[in-house]
Amino acid sequence: MNGGTESAQGAKKLLDIQNLHTSFFTHFGEVKAVDDVSLYLDRGETLGIVGESGSGKSVTMLSVMGLLSENGRVVSGSVTLSGRELSNLPEREMESVRGNEIGMIFQDPMTSLDPVFTIGHQITETIMKHKSVSREEAKARAIEILSSVMIPSPSRRMGQYPHEFSGGMRQRVMIAIALCCDPDILIADEPTTALDVTIQAQILDLMKDLNKRTGTSIILITHDLGVVAGICDRVNVMYAGHIAESGTVRDIFHMPRHPYTWGLLKSVPNPKRIVKERLVPIKGQPPDLLKPPAGCAFAPRCEYAMKICLAKRPPAFDIAEGHAASCYLNHPDAPRVPDAPVRAGV
Numbered sequence: 001m002n003g004g005t006e007s008a009q010g011a012k013k014l015l016d017i018q019n020l021h022t023s024f025f026t027h028f029g030e031v032k033a034v035d036d037v038s039l040y041l042d043r044g045e046t047l048g049i050v051g052e053s054g055s056g057k058s059v060t061m062l063s064v065m066g067l068l069s070e071n072g073r074v075v076s077g078s079v080t081l082s083g084r085e086l087s088n089l090p091e092r093e094m095e096s097v098r099g100n101e102i103g104m105i106f107q108d109p110m111t112s113l114d115p116v117f118t119i120g121h122q123i124t125e126t127i128m129k130h131k132s133v134s135r136e137e138a139k140a141r142a143i144e145i146l147s148s149v150m151i152p153s154p155s156r157r158m159g160q161y162p163h164e165f166s167g168g169m170r171q172r173v174m175i176a177i178a179l180c181c182d183p184d185i186l187i188a189d190e191p192t193t194a195l196d197v198t199i200q201a202q203i204l205d206l207m208k209d210l211n212k213r214t215g216t217s218i219i220l221i222t223h224d225l226g227v228v229a230g231i232c233d234r235v236n237v238m239y240a241g242h243i244a245e246s247g248t249v250r251d252i253f254h255m256p257r258h259p260y261t262w263g264l265l266k267s268v269p270n271p272k273r274i275v276k277e278r279l280v281p282i283k284g285q286p287p288d289l290l291k292p293p294a295g296c297a298f299a300p301r302c303e304y305a306m307k308i309c310l311a312k313r314p315p316a317f318d319i320a321e322g323h324a325a326s327c328y329l330n331h332p333d334a335p336r337v338p339d340a341p342v343r344a345g346v
């Protein structure tokens with residue numbers, strides 16, 4: 001665990017992102033992929049970041065990790081890890097943060113396992129890169145970590161290549177690599193998207209178990225609100241580079257206060273399948289981030305949009321402690337908020 005001096009108030013906040021703006025500079029202009037995002041992760045908790053494809057989930061986390069592509073840049077904002085500012089760290093120190101303090105499972109399969117090296121080699125190399133240990137010690141640690149992610153016969157598996165592993169087993173190996181230097185935080189970007197439902201449930205159980213057993217804090221990125229219900233403590237709903245709504249899992253599933261969250265709730269199957277229901281996809285497309293709308297980014301798709309929504313971006317309205325929604329329907333002078341769909345059994 002990372003020590004450091006923290007005020008009593010901020011003692012629990014492990015990662016704190018404040019007013020992050022990240023853009024990509026392209027031939028067509030500036031793509032504002034992350035446009036004023038603030039969120040935090042407490043020690044020991046599991047945080048979900050949910051939103052449709054293109055909402056800025058991956059770019060937010062790649063900004064934290066200092067891993068943006070060449071045309072991407074953090075334009076402004078602050079990212080602190082246990083109170084230490086990360087956004088201006090030299091690359092060498094950032095490399096150490098990436099190995100030792102934050103482990104990430106990437107969405108992009110190109111950055112995943114290397115087909116020409118054995119699994120054992122890949123884990124051992126990662127450990128030796130970040131820790132001053134002998135090859136023998138690194139091997140022993142690799143076997144231990146493979147066994148902790150429930151890979152059967154880990155010693156034998158060390159000598160095998162990625163193609164000898166099933167999709168679910170490869171994902172376990174990815175988690176093992178992200179965890180092999182005991183990071184405080186595991187960021188898992190869509191870790192179950194390519195897997196079938198049964199394997200998906202096993203991987204989520206594994207992460208939940210890791211969080212309980214080791215206290216590793218987790219950020220789980222997904223486009224599927226159903227996935228966060230069973231594993232997360234809190235949720236940030238992202239839309240077009242902003243946080244639309246944030247709250248506990250209960251807040252988001254039982255008292256959602258943003259029409260985009262309502263749309264997501266109606267478009268995913270109930271994770272507990274208590275009631276049979278019709279799934280309704282959200283109509284329309286997210287805005288073009290090269291020309292973001294002046295008002296609320298969701299307004300063009302929102303059936304409750306008012307005049308102000310088209311003109312002015314809504315601030316985050318506090319609904320209750322720890323629950324906020326960036327939607328004018330929560331303004332005291334707004335018309336009564338319609339009954340939101342809620343989920344039973346979450």
Ligand SMILES: Nc1ncnc2c1ncn2[C@@H]1O[C@H](COP(=O)(O)OP(=O)(O)O)[C@@H](O)[C@H]1O
Nearest residue numbers: 024031033052053054055056057058059069289
């Ligand atoms: N290298 C890049 N150049 C230009 N635009 C990019 C680049 N990478 C991502 N984007 C844009 O940033 C936005 C957010 O992307 P991303 O964070 O990957 O979304 P997601 O929520 O699906 O993870 C998208 O509009 C995407 O097209």
Ligand SMILES: [Mg+2]
Nearest residue numbers: 057058059107
């Ligand atoms: Mg993504």
